[in-house]
Amino acid sequence: MFESAEIGHSIDKAAFDAEEPILREALLEAQYELRAQARFPVIVLINGVEGAGKGETVKLLNEWMDPRLIQVSTFDQQTDEELARPPTWRYWRQLPPKGRMGIFFGNWYSQMLHARVDKRIDDAQLDQAIDRTQNLERMLCDEGALVFKFWFHLSKQQMKDRLKALRDDPLHSWRISPLDWQQSKTYDRYIRHGERILRRTSRDYAPWYVVEGADKYYRSLMVGRILLEGLQAALALRERPVRQPHAAPLAASLDNLHLLQSLDLSQRLDKEQYQEQLISEQARLSRLLRDKRMRKHALLAVFEGNDAAGKGGAIRRVAAALDPRQYRIVPIGAPTEEERAQPYLWRFWRHIPARGHFTIFDRSWYGRVLVERVEGFCPPADWLRAYGEINDFEEQLSDAGVVLVKFWLSIDRDTQLARFQEREATPFKRFKITEDDWRNRDKWDQYSDAVGDMVDRTSTEIAPWTLVEANDKRFARVKILRTINEALEAAFARD
Amino acid sequence: MFESAEIGHSIDKAAFDAEEPILREALLEAQYELRAQARFPVIVLINGVEGAGKGETVKLLNEWMDPRLIQVSTFDQQTDEELARPPTWRYWRQLPPKGRMGIFFGNWYSQMLHARVDKRIDDAQLDQAIDRTQNLERMLCDEGALVFKFWFHLSKQQMKDRLKALRDDPLHSWRISPLDWQQSKTYDRYIRHGERILRRTSRDYAPWYVVEGADKYYRSLMVGRILLEGLQAALALRERPVRQPHAAPLAASLDNLHLLQSLDLSQRLDKEQYQEQLISEQARLSRLLRDKRMRKHALLAVFEGNDAAGKGGAIRRVAAALDPRQYRIVPIGAPTEEERAQPYLWRFWRHIPARGHFTIFDRSWYGRVLVERVEGFCPPADWLRAYGEINDFEEQLSDAGVVLVKFWLSIDRDTQLARFQEREATPFKRFKITEDDWRNRDKWDQYSDAVGDMVDRTSTEIAPWTLVEANDKRFARVKILRTINEALEAAFARD
Structure with a gap:
């Protein structure tokens, strides 16, 4: 699943500089069209390996697009109001309305993945969490939401190199937390369970996009293009696609006897x-x-x-x-x-x-x-x-x-x-x-x-x-x- | 200020039984008219001495009226989301919308009164709190809200008798908390500071109503009638009363030189x-x-x-x-x-x-x-x-x-x-x-x-x-x- 995101994709600066302004303008246009149509929300889930450029990419998206129409949400510590309610409540209260884009860091996938990596849950419980997630996402999509799921990837070696580089850079060393270092130790488990999650939750209506994170030009253009094409296609549709229900009608009782x-x-x-x-x-x-x-x-x-x-x-x-x-x-x-x-x-x-x-x-x-x-x-x-x-x-x-x-x-x-x-x-x-x-x-x-x-x-x-x-x-x-x-x-x- | 609420007001059961159904029907009518007009919210503040029937009266109001159109809010412990913001935030988030009634227990008055009684603040700080409250209430009223402020009163002796009676009644003994007993000790301070608050915050647009709480028929009818008459008058007005601003216009500079x-x-x-x-x-x-x-x-x-x-x-x-x-x-x-x-x-x-x-x-x-x-x-x-x-x-x-x-x-x-x-x-x-x-x-x-x-x-x-x-x-x-x-x-x- 991650193989093709470890082969060292890259794009040179010149190619990036040539494409960036065009992409940027098109993304802005799409964003304003999204607001004007106000037919559906866009939900962007950000997941993947530490150091693979998740934060930087979201920052860049906010620069490229109009940040006033983007809500970035993080889900770290639950507040006591959240702890007193079902776990999904915190996501519902942060959902972007139609016409807006919501970017979810630390979303339901990271919660379940970390829980599994830390052995707080076992495989069966992970699968339960996956099931619930699929129901949620299918419902969101059926309600018209456009969902993008990004996995930012690095190979184990790439990750170690990246963390070291960050550590040695005085401007960025603050960005690395002890948790990040810990992840370099649990990398194999993280990837194994991550793959299970991606495999089971990639669906036609909400596929995963695995993006190699080592080269910033490459990952930025990839994410930008995927967003743009998805947005443009959804905006062009004009009508919310409705899943075809089962062909048979709800069964009526043959003897005309009703429950009531x-x-x-x-x-x-x-x-x-x-x-x-x-x-x-x-x-x-x-x-x-x-x-x-x-x-x-x-x-x-x-x-x-x-x-x-x-x-x-x-x-x-x-x-x-x-x-x-x-x-x-x-x-x-x-x-x-x-x-x-x-x-x-x-x-x-x-x-x-x-x-x-x-x-x-x-x-x-x-x-x-x-x-x-x-x-x-x-x-x-x-x-x-x-x-x-x-x-x-x-x-x-x-x-x-x-x-x-x-x-x-x-x-x-x-x-x-x-x-x-x-x-x-x-x-x-x-x-x-x-x-x-x-x-x-x-x-x-x-x-x-x-x-x-x-x-x-x-x-x-x-x-x-x-x-x-x-x-x-x-x-x-x-x-x-x-x-x-x-x-x-x-x-x-x-x- | 409290003298006439310690003289032993009472109404006999027969008189109460005769008036209750009429009052009740009129309150319901007023409530539906309030919803239909949807021009202003009603905010009812409940304060006063423990044991004076605050809870019972609110319960009765919910029985008399349509509880679906009433939001009762309590403000005990602040949640961490509330603690991270200005103190008034919790009240703002509970404000009833136009057409509805909100009943606030444990509101801004009880907060400041308890703080003063427990000596967490001094008189000057109490006055500051009072000032802020006046600004808030004036703003709410200027925005059209109809505010009722009730002080349920008991004399010291009445209060002690009431607490004893509750304690000896197995059906109600759970209602008395250690805090209530404590109040019987701090009664004098509670009343002294309470009076200061009432004196300084009774205004034409949001007056206090002091209700003697010893007799349940008396206090219930009093509160019901005050609410009804206030509601009917406000509903009949049809237009939101607008305070007359100062007669002089905002001063224009004489030399035509503007800041910009x-x-x-x-x-x-x-x-x-x-x-x-x-x-x-x-x-x-x-x-x-x-x-x-x-x-x-x-x-x-x-x-x-x-x-x-x-x-x-x-x-x-x-x-x-x-x-x-x-x-x-x-x-x-x-x-x-x-x-x-x-x-x-x-x-x-x-x-x-x-x-x-x-x-x-x-x-x-x-x-x-x-x-x-x-x-x-x-x-x-x-x-x-x-x-x-x-x-x-x-x-x-x-x-x-x-x-x-x-x-x-x-x-x-x-x-x-x-x-x-x-x-x-x-x-x-x-x-x-x-x-x-x-x-x-x-x-x-x-x-x-x-x-x-x-x-x-x-x-x-x-x-x-x-x-x-x-x-x-x-x-x-x-x-x-x-x-x-x-x-x-x-x-x-x-x-």
Whole structure:
């Protein structure tokens, strides 16, 4: 994999001087076109051997291009806010918006590679990390991002020579850290594991570019040209390439029996049972959230459901159990401008609770496979891939100790009609009912299909869906509280 | 000040039960109207004696109203990301957007009060903290925010009784922390210093409401009614009240001599001098940023100037001195939707560098008194108050160790014309010139006035303006780098 990057590529200064101004101007043009189109972000990952010119090349790119449109991010020490959340959170918060370029030093590849070289993880764990990375990159690319992955390479001898040269140069000796010297000792392991990573993560949509780093003219022109050609091609496309989904449609049941029809919506609680059970479940939740074991976890509850199924009321009964400092409610409506400039999961990542905290999503990332699917707000290819992306996302949450509970509040059509009419008749409830609600109601069957597919594809052991029979609000509220409590207790028991 | 909150106010349960549902419905209505208008945020500050029902009242408000539109924030331990920035940063990042309500527990008042009670600060320092707070609140109100400040009160005896009652109640004993008991010992000091704070910060635009906390019905209804009446009045206003600025206009010089005219724009550097000085200043900057003393500081450079004065080129020469991991460039254009929902300084606060870091603003908060003033994007009252707000803002940065350098790049009209024409003639520079640039050029004199006023009112010892003679780009670039270096060295020398 690295052979052709150890053969001593070089370019003479004259050739470089002749090409540089042309390349530079073209890169600038491409960069402004990128900003003008504002259709996709560019993500540049910088990896490779120490001393192979990673820093210098990024510096040069910033000189060649307009640095105001480039965000360079490093990921060294995690801050305590980052440590309290899933590991990927720190990358999500640094993603460049559409029209911009983000250069990631010390990204997910260096984290896993260093962990493997230092023997903090074994091969199997490295492969797990690789898998997660592939999911992330595929998602970014499917969302339109243009990803460049550079590996700056030096042979062992080249690396030693380079470090020595740097050490002996008073202007640059500060650049070498003890870590760099250490790498010259672990070089073989570094390359072996690096190759495994590159081999497994080079994909058509996000290939690796291995650049020999010994000659600065050569490596600079190589990187510049690769960026330029990639940018120009993507800018010329004009349309975001959409991966072809599987040819077969989502399977509809042959007997026309749907999951939601199997619910017994007649389940009820009388007032007395309700009061008693509600208070006892609320006290239980309050106790669990104050439990010491909660420090290792976060709690995340997702509320979805038919219009007028009682999401708001249920959320209030959950909140009523708690001190308002203990939870945060995130209502999900139309995305803001800054959110539209990012992959669709970005707006949820920004609200992921830190350990010890509880966040309630009033509607959620499932909008992608519900309203966006049914209303045609995104093409089928986009919502079809969302099931897998959501499962990946939720696995990351779960791995980080987030206890995830997801509720679909289900009512039947008659109940919905009665509630709509009641809302229209009650002054302070009128805000709750809009034209949209009536329109959605006409698409009842389509929504039922979407819910069925959603549950089939995203109800997992780590993040199961709880279908809530919500014709009776009391029954629903108690079931929701109890489900949250049981999920927390199960998580504590597993610790 | 607290006398009438110690006389044993109470309301019987029947009266409470009669009023609660009406109040509740009205609060909900007001809350939805607030969201619908989305004209201003509501900020509720919760302070007062322990055991006086602060937590319970906020909990009740969340039950009465729609908790999805309320953000409750606590400010206990600072995270390391917060510790690396000016103290106010943590409040700015939690500000509710227009249309929402934010409830701040443990806000700026509790910080300063506890500090004074624990004798970490003296009276003079308390007064300084009070001053800063007044500036902050006045700014928030001038930006349209509706601020409620509640002090929940108990007499010393009431407080002791309350703590005992809580301790003896198994359901609530967990609520009392050792800190609460401590407060019963420091009660007198707490009240004395609390009174000083309330006295000095109760203002027409943000008055204090002292609520006796002993009786839960009384305090709940009081707080609910105050909120409701304040909300209804503000919602009915329809127009943001604008403070009347001083009657006299900004003084124009009688002799028509302007600051910018006094610059000697003929200063030049020849190519050789330039190369030599540029490289030496770049090396100096690179060294300074790696200096250990930099860990206590952050560096923030603001670039403003005439169109085509060479801001971009100058920024690139500064960046060229550095590793791209050491700086971040923030280009300021039109505000995004999320930024428009906040006070105008919010979009700059979010990019304030952490200690050890360097941020370059390509245009800045001075847009308020430049383009927004000249183009009439905001009423005179708004930009007139901005001078003071900006000085307050910069003082906070400076107090936190941020080294602030501000550049106005000045060219004459002929030079600008020549550069505009050159830009139009050069393919990869055409993006740099727009209709707007030509229009701005017609307002040359108005911009000159605005720059003069800006420098007169915001060039301070802690954050001086550097006027840069920029007809010669080489001269300008070197002067800028040298100024940054000198500012850093001066800051290090003061440590």
